[in-house]
Amino acid sequence: MQTLKSVLKEHKLVTILYLQELALFLIVFIPLAVWFHSQISRNYFGTTLSVDFLFEVLTKGGAPVVAALFIALILFLFILFRIYLMGGIFDALMGKYSGLPRLMSEGATNFFRFWLLFMVYSVPLLILSGIVGKFTGYLASHSPNQAMPVIMMIANHTTAILLLVLFSFWHTTARFKTLVNRRIKFSLSIQGKPFLWFAWYQLISVTFLVVFAGLSVILLTRAGTLLMIAGFLLMQIGLYGRNLFKLASYKLLS
Amino acid sequence: MKKMILILIVASLPALALDYNISITLNPKGENISGTETIVWQNTSDTATDILPLHLYMNAFSNNRSVFAVESGGKHRGNRMDEKETKGFGYCKVTGILLNGENAMDTFRYISDIPDAESLGLCWKDEVTKTIKPDRTIGIIQLSKPLQPGESVTLKITFETKFPRVFARTGYWQTFFMAGQWYPKLAVFQGAKGWNCHLFHYNSEFFADFAHYTVSLTVPQNYVVGATGYLENETNTGNTKTLTFAVDNVHDFAWTAWDHWKVATDTWKHVKLFLLYPPGHEGTVQRQIEALKAGLSGYAELCGEDYPYKKFTLVDPPMQAAGAGGMEYPMLVTGMFPSTLLPAGVRIPEMVIVHEFGHNYFYGMLASNEFENAWMDEGMNSFATAYAMERHYKYDVDFPFLKMDGFDEARMGFASYKGPDFPGKAAWEFSPAGGYSNLSYNKPTIYFRTLENMLGREKFLQIFHTYFARYKFKHPTPNDFLSVVKEIGGEQAEDFVRRMLYTRDIIDYAVTRATSRKTPRFLGLKDFKPIPETKKDKKKEKRKYENTIIVENRGDFRYPVTVVATMKDGSRQEFEWDGCGGWHRFAFESMSPMTVAIVDPDRIYACDISLKNNAITLQPRTGSSMTKLALTISQFVQMVFNITSLSI
Ligand SMILES: [Zn+2]
Numbered sequence: 086m087q088t089l090k091s092v093l094k095e096h097k098l099v100t101i102l103y104l105q106e107l108a109l110f111l112i113v114f115i116p117l118a119v120w121f122h123s124q125i126s127r128n129y130f131g132t133t134l135s136v137d138f139l140f141e142v143l144t145k146g147g148a149p150v151v152a153a154l155f156i157a158l159i160l161f162l163f164i165l166f167r168i169y170l171m172g173g174i175f176d177a178l179m180g181k182y183s184g185l186p187r188l189m190s191e192g193a194t195n196f197f198r199f200w201l202l203f204m205v206y207s208v209p210l211l212i213l214s215g216i217v218g219k220f221t222g223y224l225a226s227h228s229p230n231q232a233m234p235v236i237m238m239i240a241n242h243t244t245a246i247l248l249l250v251l252f253s254f255w256h257t258t259a260r261f262k263t264l265v266n267r268r269i270k271f272s273l274s275i276q277g278k279p280f281l282w283f284a285w286y287q288l289i290s291v292t293f294l295v296v297f298a299g300l301s302v303i304l305l306t307r308a309g310t311l312l313m314i315a316g317f318l319l320m321q322i323g324l325y326g327r328n329l330f331k332l333a334s335y336k337l338l339s
Numbered sequence: 340m341k342k343m344i345l346i347l348i349v350a351s352l353p354a355l356a357l358d359y360n361i362s363i364t365l366n367p368k369g370e371n372i373s374g375t376e377t378i379v380w381q382n383t384s385d386t387a388t389d390i391l392p393l394h395l396y397m398n399a400f401s402n403n404r405s406v407f408a409v410e411s412g413g414k415h416r417g418n419r420m421d422e423k424e425t426k427g428f429g430y431c432k433v434t435g436i437l438l439n440g441e442n443a444m445d446t447f448r449y450i451s452d453i454p455d456a457e458s459l460g461l462c463w464k465d466e467v468t469k470t471i472k473p474d475r476t477i478g479i480i481q482l483s484k485p486l487q488p489g490e491s492v493t494l495k496i497t498f499e500t501k502f503p504r505v506f507a508r509t510g511y512w513q514t515f516f517m518a519g520q521w522y523p524k525l526a527v528f529q530g531a532k533g534w535n536c537h538l539f540h541y542n543s544e545f546f547a548d549f550a551h552y553t554v555s556l557t558v559p560q561n562y563v564v565g566a567t568g569y570l571e572n573e574t575n576t577g578n579t580k581t582l583t584f585a586v587d588n589v590h591d592f593a594w595t596a597w598d599h600w601k602v603a604t605d606t607w608k609h610v611k612l613f614l615l616y617p618p619g620h621e622g623t624v625q626r627q628i629e630a631l632k633a634g635l636s637g638y639a640e641l642c643g644e645d646y647p648y649k650k651f652t653l654v655d656p657p658m659q660a661a662g663a664g665g666m667e668y669p670m671l672v673t674g675m676f677p678s679t680l681l682p683a684g685v686r687i688p689e690m691v692i693v694h695e696f697g698h699n700y701f702y703g704m705l706a707s708n709e710f711e712n713a714w715m716d717e718g719m720n721s722f723a724t725a726y727a728m729e730r731h732y733k734y735d736v737d738f739p740f741l742k743m744d745g746f747d748e749a750r751m752g753f754a755s756y757k758g759p760d761f762p763g764k765a766a767w768e769f770s771p772a773g774g775y776s777n778l779s780y781n782k783p784t785i786y787f788r789t790l791e792n793m794l795g796r797e798k799f800l801q802i803f804h805t806y807f808a809r810y811k812f813k814h815p816t817p818n819d820f821l822s823v824v825k826e827i828g829g830e831q832a833e834d835f836v837r838r839m840l841y842t843r844d845i846i847d848y849a850v851t852r853a854t855s856r857k858t859p860r861f862l863g864l865k866d867f868k869p870i871p872e873t874k875k876d877k878k879k880e881k882r883k884y885e886n887t888i889i890v891e892n893r894g895d896f897r898y899p900v901t902v903v904a905t906m907k908d909g910s911r912q913e914f915e916w917d918g919c920g921g922w923h924r925f926a927f928e929s930m931s932p933m934t935v936a937i938v939d940p941d942r943i944y945a946c947d948i949s950l951k952n953n954a955i956t957l958q959p960r961t962g963s964s965m966t967k968l969a970l971t972i973s974q975f976v977q978m979v980f981n982i983t984s985l986s987i
Contacts, residue, residue: 106977114973121965131956132935134964136736136743140751141951156976163980167987203987210986226659229513229599231619234658235679253986291985298978305971306740313967320974324981 088282092333098174101188102328105170107321109163113156165200172199175260178332179339198263205271206256210248217244246291250284251275257283257335279337286334290327297323355587356381357550361522363500364557364579365596370511371501376522378494384530387485391494392461392536394547396520397431398449398475399539400503400510405474407507410541410771429503429510433478433523437495446481450538453479461526461536476539478523496523505660508673514562515597517656517663517673520545522592527708527814537710543766544702544709544716547590549812554592555583563600565615565652567592567670586648586670588812590706593668595654603628607635609649616655616676623676623688627655630674630689634696637727642700643804644811651699653692665691667698684737686728690745694724704811712817713775714762714840718783725749725784746945749784752777754948763817763840785946786839789846792943793835793898794828802827835896844895846944849952850902851922852889853936857882858928883928888914888936888955891922894948903940906931907958934958 121143125131130138172195173188182188218241225237255272262270297319304316363374382388399407436443450456451473461477486492500521503510509519526536527548535546552568557579568586584594595615603614603624614627631653639645652671656663664675672695676688697720701707707715725745728735736743758774762782769775791799806815806823817840825833838844860882890902902914908931916923937954939947947953 106981109980110973110977113976114969117972118966118969121969122959122962125956125959125961125965127955127957127959128951129937129954129956130951131959131961132937132954134961135950136741136747137751137950141754141949159976160980160983164984164987167984171987206986227513229515229597229617229657231617231657231676232679233619249985256986294978294981298974301974302971305967305974306738310963313963313970317970317974320977324977327981 088333088337091336092286092329095178095332095336096329097183098177099325099329099332101170101174101185102167102332103321103325105163105166106324106328109159112159116155168199168203169193169196171260172196174332175199175264175335175339178336179261179264195264198269199260201269202256202259202263202271206252206259210252213248214245217241217248250287253287254280254283254338257338261339282337283334286330286337290330290334293326293330294323297326355549355551356383357525357548358552359522359550359592360553361592362555362557363522365516365559365562367511367514367516367559367562369501370516371499372518372521373499374497376494376496376498378496378523378525379491380494380525381491382486382488382528384528385488386530386533387487388528388534389482389485390459390534391480391482391492392450392459392526392534393433393478393480393496393523394520394526394536394539395431395433395449395476395478395523396539396545397429397500397503397509400428400506401430401475402428402473405476406538407474407476407541410767411507427504427506429501429506430475431498431500431521431523433496433498435495435497436480438480438482439493440495443480446483448479448481449473449475450477450479451475460533474538477526477536494525498523505656505662508663508666510660510663512657512660514599515595515657515660517593517595517654517660519593519663519666519668520591524591535708535710537765537767540710540767544713545591546706546708546710546814549588549590549706551585551587552589552592553583553585554594555581556594556596557581558596559598561598562596563598563602563615564594564596565600565613565654565671566594567652567668569650589669589703591668593671595656595663595671595673599657605632607632608645610635610646611650613650613652614655615652617657619679620655620676622679623655626683626688627653627674627676627692630686630692631696633689633731634693634727637693637730638697638700638723640730641723641726641800641803642807643800644807646699647704651696653696665695667695667702669699669703672696672698682738686732686735686737689732690724690728690735693727694720697723697727700807705807706812706814707816708814709766711765712763713766713779714783715815715817715820717776717779718762719787721745721749721780722784722787725788746785746788749781749788750946752781753785753946756782759843761839761841761843782839782946786836788945789943790824790828790832790835792941792945794832798827802832838895842895845948846896846898846946847892847894847948847952848900848918848938848944849891849893849949850888850936850938850955851891851952852887853904853933853955853957855884855886855929855933855957857932858885881930883930884932886912886927886929886933886936888925888933889922890916890925890938892918893952898944900939900944901941902936902938904929904933905935905937907934932957934960 124142130142169192173192176191177183177188221237221241225234254275258272259270262272301316301320304312304319358379360377361374363372365372399405402408433447436447502516505512505517509517509521524547526534527546529535537543554568556564558564560578560580564582566584567589568584570582571585572583574581599618600615601618603616605612605628612628612631614624616624635646648670650670654671654673655676656673658677661675664673666673674688674692674695698716701720702709702716709716728745734742734744735748756774756777758770758772760769760774760778762778766775802824805827806820810819821833821837824836886904888902888904897918899915899917902916902925904912906929910931912927914925934957935954939953
């Protein structure tokens with residue numbers, strides 16, 4: 086109960102994170118919607134929409150390449166900006182101040198150290214997940230049993246999530262230590278109780294996303310404007326809830 | 340009744356002039372087989388011959404300089420031939436030849452070892468570059484005296500075949516074996532035209548005479564075997580067992596052996612069905628059997644006759660041996676089930692099964708020359724696949740938000756083709772830059788669908804029924820098919836198919852202008868007398884809409900087409916245009932404004948190369964779908980980004 090309250094207390098910070106995700110949505114949605122609408126106006130696909138639209142219009146010319154480059158660029162900026170925001174949010178989580186302007190300026194001060202920490206923790210994580218992937222891949226491809234790839238995929242994903250939680254724990258602890266000490270400080274130590282709570286919150290946060298995204302997809306595959314809006318809202322609620330629990334898990338370590 | 344028909348089919352066949360009796364032992368550790376083969380061949384033509392050419396297809400994988408290896412660049416359907424590891428190479432080595440009982444090994448030579456091989460008249464002149472060497476996919480036995488018409492010859496060949504690591508349809512993976520094109524195989528003698536015997540080309544499939552086969556396979560005791568033909572006998576000796584299969588009227592023999600195979604059986608009418616699947620695929624058995632039955636009934640409807648053999652084996656290879664998947668042999672084909680997680684709405688495995696089964700009609704029983712006319716097998720069969728899939732499943736891809744049938748896939752594939760080729764070419768005559776599969780599979784599929792729409796299903800089926808009934812087991816040529824099309828479908832139908840095969844002619848109708856505006860109020864002198872307009876007149880006058888539609892025929896065929904205009908109040912106006920003169924204008928009045936002008940609304944011309952220009956929409960109706968599509972993609976990006984930033 087106590088912890089749940091603390092989760093809800095952080096809703097202002099969560100809103101900032103969520104707004105970033107909403108901005109991302111708009112940056113992708115607006116050009117896509119404009120492009121799609123422009124492609125149906127006045128032609129056959131404005132009357133009858135079939136899969137031909139995908140192949141005859143959307144994948145024509147350099148469209149897929151442009152889209153991929155656009156997405157890659159957005160992803161890069163998204164991650165940079167998130168690290169920047171987190172620089173301020175962590176200070177706020179420690180109760181040092183409130184208010185958006187202060188948050189933004191602290192974000193700028195902490196940005197470089199947070200960026201470095203992100204690199205330091207994400208590189209070994211990627212390498213480790215790669216090794217796990219190779220290993221499970223090897224087992225999957227050498228067994229006559231065709232159920233093996235599925236079993237190995239589950240094993241691979243489970244390990245990846247556990248690794249991710251573990252690294253996220255170290256990464257987050259290091260971010261707090263960095264702020265307290267005003268210099269880069271690494272962390273590999275695990276204290277049982279905080280870690281378990283941290284892992285628990287992280288898992289809830291991911292579950293939020295998965296469940297709501299799933300529901301949203303189910304609604305979006307049906308026809309109807311109302312269902313479309315409902316699908317959109319569900320997804321956004323999922324994202325908000327996910328960030329709420331994520332920040333709560335961080336708060337636990339402050 | 341059905342049995343009677345079967346007996347009649349078999350009785351009506353010419354006596355077989357070719358007999359294979361093969362006896363081999365599988366050595367799993369060495370990934371090879373060795374044994375003997377007795378070929379009895381009678382020269383039923385009216386021309387003598389002094390050579391016997393043998394296909395040794397497996398030698399395509401014996402080095403990186405074979406015609407196959409060079410043409411493919413070491414790749415087949417996305418699978419790589421591993422050049423660095425020679426253990427993965429394969430070959431078929433002839434170690435002894437007895438010709439009518441006498442040693443003839445010293446007269447045997449590989450084609451690329453013969454200096455003036457072209458004088459043998461086997462391959463086409465431009466078929467092979469002289470720089471490609473050594474290719475050992477053809478072996479020639481020189482006869483001491485010519486074999487006269489009516490005479491027979493008995494060849495006893497001892498041979499060893501080493502399988503490549505599964506690549507291009509055949510090979511091994513661990514203890515799994517898929518044996519296709521694994522034995523020395525006699526070429527086809529066409530009398531005065533000589534031997535029809537081509538090198539093994541990357542794009543090419545096969546051509547052979549119908550024969551009687553007796554094949555004895557000796558495999559380790561714990562192996563499960565699937566093969567062409569009927570199991571006649573099984574004997575056990577210590578650690579091994581010998582299975583003997585025999586069958587009449589097939590032109591190839593394939594088998595598979597694996598100690599992990601699981602077997603499911605079922606029946607369809609008179610046919611006993613076997614499914615060999617790997618452990619872990621238990622959950623897919625029902626889907627695979629259903630697909631096989633969909634193929635059996637779909638092709639019976641299209642070709643007018645049930646599959647005549649009493650046995651059929653479907654092999655579902657393990658994914659590690661995916662290169663063996665999706666291949667046809669008489670009475671045995673390999674399917675492909677990429678993952679047990681594949682949703683039921685993605686019917687790729689079903690499509691592959693229907694397609695490969697279907698080859699038993701075009702490749703198996705009609706057996707045209709696939710070297711030279713791939714479309715007669717792959718093209719007709721791809722159409723038939725889409726036809727049978729549509730009859731049973733309706734769609735190949737079937738989700739609430741995405742539906743796609745085989746004809747959609749083929750049209751979009753073909754629409755992407757910009758090259759200079761057409762289907763009526765030999766496999767190796769296609770530009771190496773690509774186009775072979777698009778033209779051999781996709782183009783005939785949508786052009787035949789167009790023909791079906793133009794003629795009506797009944798008449799169209801009559802063409803296929805007649806063609807199959809007349810030419811089964813007779814190796815028909817393109818002209819045989821065209822003559823049936825002309826006989827039943829008429830001259831225009833024949834012209835359409837001919838141009839599909841030998842030209843780049845396309846169909847493309849387009850609406851290039853559509854306008855709808857209120858008839859302007861009359862201004863001017865009525866009967867040259869100025870009459871002041873009264874208010875009453877204004878009110879009374881209900882102004883109509885003036886509509887114009889301009890349609891163009893941008894394609895090469897002058898066929899009539901329907902043009903439909905839909906008005907805002909739901910009313911419709913239908914017009915016919917003969918398709919001649921390049922373009923045509925339709926003008927008409929309506930009470931409600933026109934919202935859509937569309938040419939060929941029922942998609943009779945399924946091969947229309949561009950759908951986009953088939954209509955002009957004055958008021959788009961698909962706007963909300965577009966918003967939804969954009970929404971779905973944006974939310975997906977949102978979700979992926981959120982997961983990517985999991986620990987930030
Ligand atoms: Zn095929």
